[in-house]
Amino acid sequence: MSKVNVTGNASGFSTLADLLLYRAEHQPSDVAYVFHDYSPRAAPGARDVVTFGDLVADAQAIASMLQAHGLAGESVLLLYGSGLEFVRAYCGCLLAGARGIPLRPPLTPEYSQQLGRIAVDARARGVLCPEALLGRVKQLAGLAPELGELQILASEHRAAVTATWKPRAIRGSDIALIQYTSGSTSSPKGVVVSHANLLHNESVIREAFGHSEKSVVVGWLPMFHDMGLIGNVLQPLYLGVPSILMDPLAFLQRPARWFQLITQYCATTSGGPNFGYELCVNRIEAQDLEGVDLSSWTLAFNGAEPVRMETMNRFVERFAPVGFRRETFYPCYGLAESTLFVAGIAKRAAPTSCVVDANALTENEIKDASGDGTRAELVSCGYARLDQVVRIVDPDTRRAKADDLVGEIWVAGESVACGYFGQSDVTRETFQATLAEDDGRTYLRTGDLGFLRRGELYVSGRLKDLIIVRGSNHYPHDIEATAAKAHAWLRPNCGAAFAIVQEGEERLILVHEVKSELFQAAQVEELIGTVRAAIAREHGLKLHDLVLVRARAVPKTSSGKLQRRRCRALYESGNLRRLTAAPALNEADMR
Numbered sequence: 001m002s003k004v005n006v007t008g009n010a011s012g013f014s015t016l017a018d019l020l021l022y023r024a025e026h027q028p029s030d031v032a033y034v035f036h037d038y039s040p041r042a043a044p045g046a047r048d049v050v051t052f053g054d055l056v057a058d059a060q061a062i063a064s065m066l067q068a069h070g071l072a073g074e075s076v077l078l079l080y081g082s083g084l085e086f087v088r089a090y091c092g093c094l095l096a097g098a099r100g101i102p103l104r105p106p107l108t109p110e111y112s113q114q115l116g117r118i119a120v121d122a123r124a125r126g127v128l129c130p131e132a133l134l135g136r137v138k139q140l141a142g143l144a145p146e147l148g149e150l151q152i153l154a155s156e157h158r159a160a161v162t163a164t165w166k167p168r169a170i171r172g173s174d175i176a177l178i179q180y181t182s183g184s185t186s187s188p189k190g191v192v193v194s195h196a197n198l199l200h201n202e203s204v205i206r207e208a209f210g211h212s213e214k215s216v217v218v219g220w221l222p223m224f225h226d227m228g229l230i231g232n233v234l235q236p237l238y239l240g241v242p243s244i245l246m247d248p249l250a251f252l253q254r255p256a257r258w259f260q261l262i263t264q265y266c267a268t269t270s271g272g273p274n275f276g277y278e279l280c281v282n283r284i285e286a287q288d289l290e291g292v293d294l295s296s297w298t299l300a301f302n303g304a305e306p307v308r309m310e311t312m313n314r315f316v317e318r319f320a321p322v323g324f325r326r327e328t329f330y331p332c333y334g335l336a337e338s339t340l341f342v343a344g345i346a347k348r349a350a351p352t353s354c355v356v357d358a359n360a361l362t363e364n365e366i367k368d369a370s371g372d373g374t375r376a377e378l379v380s381c382g383y384a385r386l387d388q389v390v391r392i393v394d395p396d397t398r399r400a401k402a403d404d405l406v407g408e409i410w411v412a413g414e415s416v417a418c419g420y421f422g423q424s425d426v427t428r429e430t431f432q433a434t435l436a437e438d439d440g441r442t443y444l445r446t447g448d449l450g451f452l453r454r455g456e457l458y459v460s461g462r463l464k465d466l467i468i469v470r471g472s473n474h475y476p477h478d479i480e481a482t483a484a485k486a487h488a489w490l491r492p493n494c495g496a497a498f499a500i501v502q503e504g505e506e507r508l509i510l511v512h513e514v515k516s517e518l519f520q521a522a523q524v525e526e527l528i529g530t531v532r533a534a535i536a537r538e539h540g541l542k543l544h545d546l547v548l549v550r551a552r553a554v555p556k557t558s559s560g561k562l563q564r565r566r567c568r569a570l571y572e573s574g575n576l577r578r579l580t581a582a583p584a585l586n587e588a589d590m591r
Helices: 016-026 052-068 084-096 109-122 131-141 155-160 195-209 226-239 248-253 256-265 274-283 309-322 358-362 424-431 476-486 521-539 564-573
Strands: 031-036 047-051 075-079 099-103 124-129 151-154 175-180 190-194 217-219 243-246 269-272 299-302 329-334 341-344 353-357 375-379 389-393 407-412 444-453 456-462 467-469 472-474 490-502 505-514 543-549
Touching (some): 031 226, 047 084, 052 155, 075 084, 109 124, 109 521, 131 155, 151 155, 190 195, 195 341, 217 256, 243 256, 248 256, 269 274, 274 309, 274 505, 309 375, 353 358, 358 375, 389 444, 424 444, 467 505, 472 476, 476 505, 505 521, 505 564
Parallel strands (some): 217 243, 217 269, 505 543
Antiparallel strands (some): 175 190, 329 341, 353 375, 389 407, 467 472
């Protein structure tokens, strides 16, 4: 069956809606997506399969439902877990010209407040959710006035719609997606991604990954996450190839399921954040590898959080006997503000790294490690792809820096998103930066620190205090505020949240001052349990360690600003004086 040439920008499509309709016309019976259901309620081997033809028929029915409710061209919250119903709903938004906003499904009353803030920020008019969650979403809407004003629809109810889908004129500059980088922030920022942005980034990924009509993708990442949506859902649609998907919880419970799907479908492309590879090394037993063959796997992308050479070395050593090759690993760099992908190494080239002085690195200096000094190994994320440009810039002077000098990573190119929805001032500051030696381009300021060495990008840290755990972004001030509200003993505005790396994973740490007049050592375990529960409810995070300290022990500047980096250094060096030890998390708590 003929397939469209989607090389670079010569695809002939200006919108994802056009591409979706093309797939249905030219590949109606080809399998588009397969979702394997490992939930307790599912029968063994249960799966949902949809062809391109059936996908578009379902999407047109959902688009008709959106049009009938006056939601064409409006912002619509998508509250789905993993599963193909999310894919159908998002494609329905594309065909209706609606601005789809993928979000994690609502689980707690506390989450209703976050959803309410996002709904206001995005000027949402409606909600799409699976029928199984319809009652829960309506219940949460009763807790947040902003949600109560929205039309709440179950996508499965499309079958009852009698209206016919009316094609809508959509341009490449129209919004195809609003990606909220953190649902927890009190001041949410939605990244506006146009059809042109998405199509360009899909062409970048295709070129960088060396994809073809023979590629097969397997994925376990959340579909509301940019890497899961753009990498595992939309890249296969762009290519016209099958995508094999599963719930991230199924992977976390039994990582060997990932390998089994790669083996079953002879997958060529799959990947995720570094922690996923670490989990496989730690949790997959010898008996789990019976019948596993990873020799078809030619590209294992590793991104969304710091890439660890130690993790990749252990993974190769552990799974080479079942066909995994070192050159399959593909470290890369990207972010939602640039749609997804920015830079990656050459395909089939083994990952490379440089070893630098760790103490100098904390001061943003690059010095080769000496024999007796502390060392840090940084992995190359390769080169910017196609017409994208990466520069390393002094954030204060806005002057570009030479190789081996640390600065803020700036990115230019057609994949750079349009800005933050409804926030012109922040958009101007973040997405429209110019160099002091003006080169005629506008740049995205990523907030990440890095350097170039022989043209290759190394990410060394963060200009801002963004916390990345398991590939998801979280703002420390939100976590600190949640903790301070959770218990009366904690002093307001006197906590510092940050992440450290242990066993190849970034883990959340909170250092917090207590009110000395209320402190009682015998009740500390109850306090810690309360704070951990609050952070889990509101942010979906496991707090690895809570350090309680006396008043004025959390470092601040002379103007009263928290010094989170200094606090992390004190923690890692063991120089924080705990009032009492927190009970350790057991292995089950960390999953």
